[in-house]
Amino acid sequence: MAAEVFAVPELAAMLTSKALNRIFNPYFWKNTSVLNDTEREQWEIYRRASRSGFLHKHRHHIETLRLEIFAAEYLHALLDGTSSDDVTTAPSALAQTPIGTSPHPGFSSLKSVSIAVGAVLYSQLSKKDAVIPDSALNRLLESAPNITCLTLYPEVLESTKFMTILETGLHHLQTLILTPAPELWARSFALSSPLLSALPVLFAKPNLTTLELDFPLIREDSPALVTKAMKDLAGSPKSKSAITSIVFPGAKDLFTMAFVKPLLESCLPQLQILNVPSVGVQELAQLTDIVQDHCPNVRELNLARLYIARDPPAMKEQIVHLIMSCEDLRVFHGPPFDREGYLWAITQALLHHANTLESVTLAEKMGSSDFASLISSMRALRTLIVFRGGRTEVEGAISMPWACRHLRKLEWTIEEAGLDLDPEFNPGLPSERLGGEDLGNVAMRKLFKNIGELTELEDLCLKHCCTSRWKFEKDWTLGGGLGFLGGLVNLRKLRLDYGLDHIGQAEVEFMYKHWPNLQEVVFEMVETQVDQYRLPWEWLKSCRPDLKYTFETYPESYPSSDPDDPSDNFLYCGLEGY
Structure with missing residues (x-):
C-alpha cells in the first residue's frame, strides 16, 4: 500500500474494471507499509482504508506489514475491521483481549511483520509516543502461522503472552529483530x-537463524545472577541453537563478556556472521581466542559497532588477530575508525583472505597502496564500499590492473589531492608529461576505462572530493569518461554527486542504448540547479516508465564541521524524485 504503486499503469487500471481489480488486488496489498516519513495526505488515505474495512477485507493478500505510526489503530483495523477514531485515546486503543479469544483467520500469506513503538505520532493537536497494545500484536501473531521475520520493540520480551506464543508457535520464524524506534x-x-x-x-527455535538484540541495555541484575543464568543455559541440552547470525545488545556497565563468552563457547556452534560488540582491548582479545577455538564457521565479520576512539596500539593488533583468526572469511565490515595506521594494518590482514573475500566495506580514507592492494588481489570480490568520510586517491585506482572483474557493487569517493603528476612515478598513466589539468583528465578517463571493464557491475556509486589546486573536469560526456562505460549492460543503479551539468540528451540516449537494465539514478546537487537539468531525464523516463531518478539536494551555502574537508560539506535539505 505504498504511495508509489499508483504510478504503475497496471495498478491504476484496476480502478476501471472489476476483473482487473480482482487480478491486481493481491499485488496492491502485498507490501503494506505506513512509515514515519509518509506524507500526511497519504496517512489520511491509509486511515480511511482502515476505517472502511479495506485492510481487514484484504488482509489475506498481505505478505509484508510495516507499521511505524498509528500502529495500534491499524492492528485493530486488520484484526476486527474497525479502529478507534483517535489513536491517542488510550482506553479504546489499549483494551485487553480476553485470553480465550479465538485467532482471526486470513493471515496465511503474512511472512514479515515490523512494528515500531515510540515513533512520534503526527496530529493536528499534539505529538505523543505511540503505544502498541500487546494484546492486538499477540492476536495477530496467533493468526499468522507462516511468519518468518519479526521486527519488534524490545519491551515485547516482558510480555508473558508473547513469550508463550514464541515458545509454542511461530514454527517458521527465521529472523527476530528487537530494536527501538530511532528517537528512543x-x-x-x-x-x-x-x-x-x-x-x-x-535458542530452542529450530528455524531461527538470525537474532538481532539491537538495543541499548542497562544492568539491573547482579553479575552473580547473570553468571548463573548463562551457566544454566550453556548446560541445557536445548542450548545448541541453529542461529547463524547474532547482534548483541549495546550495554552500559554491563557484563559484556560474561554474557557473550558462554554464548559463543557453548550455544552458537552454527554461527557464521559475527557482529562484534563494543568491547575493550582485553575483551576483544578474549573474543579472538573464542572465535579461533569455538567458531570455525564464521564467514562474515562486522566491526561496525566496535568503538575504538581511544585508539591504543593494542586495539589495532587485536583487530588484526581477529581478522586472521577467521578461517574462511567472505564478508568484512570495518570499524568506524579514524586513526592513522589502522587501515593499512587491516588491509594487510584482509589480504590473508584474498581468495575468499566477496564483500569489503570500509569507513576511512584509503591510501593509494592500500586500495591498489585490495583491488589488484581479490579476484572473488563482488562488493567494495568505502563509505562515510572514506575516500581514495585516484592514482590508487589506476596504478595496477584490477583483479576483481566480477564486482557487482562499487561505491567509493575519489580524492584528487594526492594525484602524482609525474608519470615516471605512476606507471598507470601515459609516459608523456602533461600539464596538471590535462593529466587529471587522463587519470579520470583511465579510471572510467577500468570501471567499464566490470561487465557484471549492477550498482555504481561514485563521489568526488577535490582538494587539489587544479579543478579537474568531472566529465560524464560521451567524449569523456561515459564513453568507456558502454559495457555495463547489467547496471541497475547509478549514484553520483558530480557531473550532472555535463549530461545532456546525447548522454541519456547512450544510457538508454547501452544500459538496458537501468532502474534508478540518484544525483546529489545544489538545490537551485535542479530545474535546469531535468529535461534529458524526463526524456529517458518517457522511454523507460519504470526508471526512477532522484535529485538529492543541499543548499549552496552551509556550515561545515571541518572547513578543510569537503567531504563533510553535505547537509541534505530536500528530496525530489520521479
Whole structure:
C-alpha cells in the first residue's frame, strides 16, 4: 500500500474494471507499509482504508506489514475491521483481549511483520509516543502461522503472552529483530532479566537463524545472577541453537563478556556472521581466542559497532588477530575508525583472505597502496564500499590492473589531492608529461576505462572530493569518461554527486542504448540547479516508465564541521524524485 504503486499503469487500471481489480488486488496489498516519513495526505488515505474495512477485507493478500505510526489503530483495523477514531485515546486503543479469544483467520500469506513503538505520532493537536497494545500484536501473531521475520520493540520480551506464543508457535520464524524506534535510542532498556529468561526459548527455535538484540541495555541484575543464568543455559541440552547470525545488545556497565563468552563457547556452534560488540582491548582479545577455538564457521565479520576512539596500539593488533583468526572469511565490515595506521594494518590482514573475500566495506580514507592492494588481489570480490568520510586517491585506482572483474557493487569517493603528476612515478598513466589539468583528465578517463571493464557491475556509486589546486573536469560526456562505460549492460543503479551539468540528451540516449537494465539514478546537487537539468531525464523516463531518478539536494551555502574537508560539506535539505 505504498504511495508509489499508483504510478504503475497496471495498478491504476484496476480502478476501471472489476476483473482487473480482482487480478491486481493481491499485488496492491502485498507490501503494506505506513512509515514515519509518509506524507500526511497519504496517512489520511491509509486511515480511511482502515476505517472502511479495506485492510481487514484484504488482509489475506498481505505478505509484508510495516507499521511505524498509528500502529495500534491499524492492528485493530486488520484484526476486527474497525479502529478507534483517535489513536491517542488510550482506553479504546489499549483494551485487553480476553485470553480465550479465538485467532482471526486470513493471515496465511503474512511472512514479515515490523512494528515500531515510540515513533512520534503526527496530529493536528499534539505529538505523543505511540503505544502498541500487546494484546492486538499477540492476536495477530496467533493468526499468522507462516511468519518468518519479526521486527519488534524490545519491551515485547516482558510480555508473558508473547513469550508463550514464541515458545509454542511461530514454527517458521527465521529472523527476530528487537530494536527501538530511532528517537528512543538515547534511552536504555532495563531488560536484562527478561532477555536472560528469553534466551532458552529463542535458542530452542529450530528455524531461527538470525537474532538481532539491537538495543541499548542497562544492568539491573547482579553479575552473580547473570553468571548463573548463562551457566544454566550453556548446560541445557536445548542450548545448541541453529542461529547463524547474532547482534548483541549495546550495554552500559554491563557484563559484556560474561554474557557473550558462554554464548559463543557453548550455544552458537552454527554461527557464521559475527557482529562484534563494543568491547575493550582485553575483551576483544578474549573474543579472538573464542572465535579461533569455538567458531570455525564464521564467514562474515562486522566491526561496525566496535568503538575504538581511544585508539591504543593494542586495539589495532587485536583487530588484526581477529581478522586472521577467521578461517574462511567472505564478508568484512570495518570499524568506524579514524586513526592513522589502522587501515593499512587491516588491509594487510584482509589480504590473508584474498581468495575468499566477496564483500569489503570500509569507513576511512584509503591510501593509494592500500586500495591498489585490495583491488589488484581479490579476484572473488563482488562488493567494495568505502563509505562515510572514506575516500581514495585516484592514482590508487589506476596504478595496477584490477583483479576483481566480477564486482557487482562499487561505491567509493575519489580524492584528487594526492594525484602524482609525474608519470615516471605512476606507471598507470601515459609516459608523456602533461600539464596538471590535462593529466587529471587522463587519470579520470583511465579510471572510467577500468570501471567499464566490470561487465557484471549492477550498482555504481561514485563521489568526488577535490582538494587539489587544479579543478579537474568531472566529465560524464560521451567524449569523456561515459564513453568507456558502454559495457555495463547489467547496471541497475547509478549514484553520483558530480557531473550532472555535463549530461545532456546525447548522454541519456547512450544510457538508454547501452544500459538496458537501468532502474534508478540518484544525483546529489545544489538545490537551485535542479530545474535546469531535468529535461534529458524526463526524456529517458518517457522511454523507460519504470526508471526512477532522484535529485538529492543541499543548499549552496552551509556550515561545515571541518572547513578543510569537503567531504563533510553535505547537509541534505530536500528530496525530489520521479
